[in-house]
Amino acid sequence: MTGGRIGIECWGVFLPRHRLLRGGVERPLAGHDEDAVTLGVAAARDCLGQSEAPPDLVLFASTTAPYAEKQSAALVAAALGLPADTRCLDIAGTTRAGTDALLQACTAVNSGLARRALVVAAEVRMAPPGSVREARLADASVAMLIGPQPRAVLCSHHGLSESVMTVWRTPTDRFVRSWEERFVTLHGYYRPLREVMSEALAEGPVSRLALVAPDVRSHQRLVASLDVERGGVSNRILDQVGDCGAAQALLSLASTLEDASPGEELLLGDSGDGAAALRLHCLKPAGFRPLARALARPCQVVDVDWYHRVRELRVGEYPPAPGLGISATVHFREWREELALTGWQCCCGEHHFPRDRICRRCRALDTSTPVRYADRGGRLITYTHDAFFPSPQPSTTVGVVQVNEGARIYLQLADCDPEEVELDLAVNFSFRCMHRVGERPNYYWKAVPALGEEA
């Protein structure tokens, strides 16, 4: 398909910090301040940290976008501080969305529509509480930068589309619905995926396979039916993460790429309303291991009660009365500051956040220019643990953060135990859902302890 050398330049991975033992695996699950967009932003930042060249196209793939009407890709682009002329596109409706987005990104770059495309696949899927499917689900995100200086090029693709009622959700369903499991496994997974994989393998052998599956057994059964060397097949995502929907295929691909050597042929297989297979050729060694790094990060083991609280699955108090929420006109004035964590620097050097028209240091009027703080990190000047503020996980740690070469900002802390919070703590910034006032997610940034793991 591809005439030029378009492919994957680099990638990033994010796994939420909380781990719940499900089906024998400690699976990463999003907390109360995380959703598919915040997870996606984290993976995208991890990915762009490997690259000097910014994307001019952002594709967001998920079946759990927080808004039915309002573009997630634009929200991700805003949080990344990308320029306003960045094109944005959401791909949704099927767990195959991640692979479809990767294919569309390659097509866009190949055709000249974009110079570099960022594919972000993120998922926070829920199955009926207590169901077999729930035990397999995990939350994760992955981002890949597609461009002309690839580590792996896309060689060919095979796909088929079907509309069989296997798994589905209507706009009002919170949980994945499905038909009888043996039917779903056969006609929603095994048969269509085997068909496209066989087509792709007919082009020649591959040494590595990145393959989605609803569970380990289905994965093994499909691999056994294909003509591939077992050594190049990994169960790593299912073994250590779980079924993470639209993020699973690209996460498997990231896992495969991190181990691949130059010259190897790779095959990616994805399923959902049909199936897709992508052949890739590895050109350069990865040189970085975002998935391995994400898996090695410290995590916090939580219990089912935690899950029920943060996902509001527990019958509790009456929910708060619906309100209009945050003024959309105020948000219109502040969204760049808020979504991209943009501070301001006066010509005298003094920093401000939020924007001040008059500089507190030199008193000059309207002399500040915007500066992105999100990637600068900072340190904690002071803090408290507020048990009074309503939260599914009290207490809420809050403090004044000195942004490195920036202003001071009053921020909540996330992903930390109160005991590990101390004065002068080094922190990074993480894009989070602050609350759902107005019955919609409202995003801003929190400080998280820096883990001292510079790439």
Place this chain on the structure above:
Amino acid sequence: MSLRDRAAIVGVGCSSFGENWDQSEQDMIVTAASEAMQDAGIDDPQSQIDAIYCGSLYTRKGPMEVGEALKLYKPLTAVSNYCATGTEAFRAAVMAVAAGAHDTVLVVGYDKPKDRGVSGPSVNLTGVRDLPGTPAAWFALCAAPYFQSFGAGREDLARIAVKNHHNGCLAPRSFLKREVTVEEVLAARMISWPFGLYDCAAQTDGAAAVVVTRRQRARSYESEPIWVKAVVSGSAPDPQRDPDHDFLRWKPTEQAARQAYDMAGISQPMAQIDLAQLHDCFTLTELLSYEDLGFCAKGEARHLIADGVFELTGELPVNTDGGLKSFGHPTGATGVRMLVENVLQLRGQAERRQVAGEPVLALSHNIGGHPTGCAIAILGRE
């Protein structure tokens, strides 16, 4: 213009502070204002009161609440400056009589937070920044740096709560009338570290009122009026954004104290001031105020607390009626309630909580916002 000795308080009144389920704002306003005018010997307010200064942070209808309640249709001025609102309304009144705009005016501070259906301050989620927006979290931000710098801890704060609970037991109109121990204070549930429940002021309804008149009229009301020695307002950058803040102090208090002592002619506050009502919204706020007001050097407060200096029988009794801790904090009422207590103490009318030695100078202090504003009043006998 210095306001020193240009105005006097000639009447004080105060409602009971508490969960006043059966009283409206107007009921409490009538109680406090009637008592103040009666105390001043005003029997014809229509001719004797020239204007009304109203302090309320959560007002529902604005200053007409006061005019309508008292059926006193005089020039109304509404004043608001966060938790300093009460003292600020008084400051506006003193400036008006000092300027000669009015002869005698009524100051009414009041608030009725208990009608809002929340047991603490309301948590208002109208933005995504500045959260959690709870006063306990704002005022707790000095704790970690202060504790680390000076070796203080929660026990030092607890002694302040124990003192104020004790004093509150002696004040007829206080809300909490219950002695507590240091152990109880330390064991209470956490609100915002290091503040447990007993480190926080109660939330109550209340109203307080004072009658202010200009110098030349004062003796026509009282043979020994209580004079305004100073009333000032301080302001400082939002500490959450201030790039130079050390979180060992609250700058608005330091700034207001300099102005207040300058106006009142005080050079040695610890030696010259006989008692003080300080803004103990949280125990740490009272502790920092000892230092920010110059009662002792920065970092020394815990030693003076341990020595009992600020207890009712100590060298400089603080919060003689139990403070915000025992009265609660109906925001606009608090500063005026402090003036009422200082007047009663200076007159020798504070009954079981009367400080010894015929006090001459009494200070009251409000601080509010993040905190960003502070108002101080110093009253004295001739």
